Amino acid sequence: MKKTLLSPGLASRLAPARLALRSFGVALATPTGPGAPLFADVRNRWLRMLPYAVAFGFVCSLLPVTITVLMQDYEVNGAVAGALATAQTAPLLLAVTRPLQAWWIIGVADVLGAVVLLGADGLDGRSWPWTPMVVVGYLALMLALGLRESRKALLGVWLVTGAAGFVLTAVRPKHDDGVHILLFVLSGVVLLITATLRERGDAERRTQEERARTTLLEERARIARELHDVVAHHMSVITVQADSAPYRIPDLPEAAREEFTSIAASARESLAEMRRLLVVLRSDGTEGERAPQPGLDRVQQLIEATVRAGVPAELSMAADLQDRSDVPQAVDLSAYRIVQEALANVVRHAPGARTRVSVRSEDGGIVVVVVNGPPPGSTSPLEGGDGTGHGLVGMRERVRLTGGTLDTGPLPDGGFRVAARLPLRTKDGLP
Template sequence: MNETTQTQGTLRSEARIAHGALHRLRQDLFVDAFAFRPMPPLEDAKISRWVPWLPERIRHWARWLPHFIVGSFAMCVFLATFTMSYGIGPVRGVLAVGFSVLVSTAPALTLFRPVGAFWLSLLCFVVSLGATAATAYSSYSSAYGNAAFSTHLAVMTLVVLRTRPRLAVEMWLVTFGVGAVLTALVGGVTGDLPPVAFFFGLVLIAAAAVRAWREERRHVVETQTVTAEERSRRTLLEERALIARELHDVVAHHMSVIAIQAEAAPYRVENTPPELATSFATIRENAVAALAELRRILGVVRSEDPDAFADSDPEAPQPTLASLDSLLDSVRSAGLTVEVVITGAPRPLPQGVELSAYRIVQEALSNALRHSPGADARVEISYVLGGIGLRIVNGVPSRLAKPSPGAGHGVLGMRERVQMLGGEMTADHTEEGGFEVAAFIPVANTVGENTA
């Protein structure tokens, strides 16, 4: 009983596998067989990578090189088969010309309707196979048969390269299944069919392997692109969290000062009017409430692992450009030679601007240490009427830099800081081989902001 049940289960499994294979065969070769599926041109990036020495105008037309090759092959097939029609009589000549048109149309059709091109090529293959097997005068029929065989192999290869690898097996089975049945019906000799089938199988397996490799490579590129975008997005969020943490400290400091001054103000005036005392009390209560809400919302973004240049005391005030000397001492002790040039009249700036300017200089010097060991660096700070300009440039490294997995993330953070303050920033390699970071942060009504 158990053996019978096991046998029935095996048969059902095999029936499901066969049903699934037939369903896939129907979906691949019969459903929408002549659907319009144009082959896109090559990507500009591939052309630039393969032939970077070509002029841009020629590279633009080179995108259509595969289409040109397939079209040229179809034209060669037509000319080769058309020349065979000379000297075979008017009736056979007309039939031969029509056959030449059909055979040569199939490769060209792979550019637009690949599965339909297979069926058209299979028709020519079957006609030539039947003519070769049924006729004995076979000088012309064999020639046309060889042309049809070669063209059908090329068409199936193009279809596999354009669609999916499993079509190689499906088209091979359909082609030689129909060929074997037709040869048996016309009473021909099937001696040449097995070696031809074996050769077709080898070519189609190679084409399927190439297609599978291309698909896998495309998948890897897409995965790497998504991973890079996700990494950039995560880095951007981390940088924004860091900025929020720092601005939290700045705003919390100002709100604390407001609360303290509002509480002390009534005691500085004798006989304070009740209305004024009430107003100061309201100001203090609102400031304390806002400070508590600010700490509740933004306090969670405090980092437990500050960067290498951050102060070890989590309660220490956020750095400003006045703290630049300690930063320069740190990087100089790490082996980086730094020159500082300050133009314009230094003046107090809003704390958010001071903090961002300090962080930009810090990150640029940190990148110079990591990616340009042994190079000299120059820091230029320009106080102008509309804001502050920063330029940090380093020279060519004197030795190889160690691999850094976070390359590019510091530039992303600097750019986010500058954009948050409405400024502009550029970061690129210099002509000498170094790297330059230039930023401008606008500051409006500086005096008014500081007195407020």
């Protein structure tokens, strides 16, 4: 009969520790794919290259110093010193995108270097098991790890770092100068700070994405409500025309009468379905949406309201757009909403900035351009500059609805430009 080495009570108490060690081992052994380096989302090309430049700077400074110190101070063979120095420093370039893989290479090289130094003639009185260059390079590696890897992987890296140092010094305690404790503490501090900063940035980014997603859904619901009004008008006209056709057209065949009756019934059924859907979309109880939908004829009112808000704005509208009979209602409404949101953004983010609004016909479509200059130096934005651009979300949805294009972006003088092109007809030639 076999006897267990551990009592059942002790085994149950050690079970969480075994599970934690296994979890750390899985996290460390799971290779991570190439990730986006720091500043990957920055538009400036030089800032995107900054992490590579920093890593290259560490390699260029640490590599020759490590070779020199190993050869002259620790009296290591030149070939061995070169190989160790390369393995301990060159993977820092890999750490920009794959820090966990770089840690495995550098960690093994550091431990191997500590073993090699045990046989070196110049070890007495010098740092061991980690040389000063190893400490500097390892902390740089911890910086890359903390900004990329999971909390579980970082804890595993930190524990392995401490365990490696304590095991090596336990083998040769006479060479212990406390550098392994220094590295253990400093690496933990760096990992804690960088991981905290990264998690905070991730939380803010998730909040902004959720806010943008909510805004997108709200804008789509608003567009759906407005489309109901546009489509309902045309369906009502079809219903009236189909019902009155037998009375307006004399000697109409019976088959044609039945066809008109069927058309009218289908139109009324479609209207009923849309009204049921509209009840859901208008469940917030807003009555303002029931008012007639605005269009290009009310853009001048927007300009006047913007001027009253303290923004010097001017409008240039083509004369052929004064008559809106050829403009589809969806395009007419979208053009108005784009101008409305663009002017609202100027009032919020650049109060007092001179603004120009241009609405013109061009190549079978309507081009809406809203350009504002930089805000006066004596005024401050009503909202901070860290907004998520939710107004642009609505503009993009409306432009996508009509099959048009949208171009937005800052200007060199500090202003902003919004340019939208809305086609009057689809590719099939339908309005």
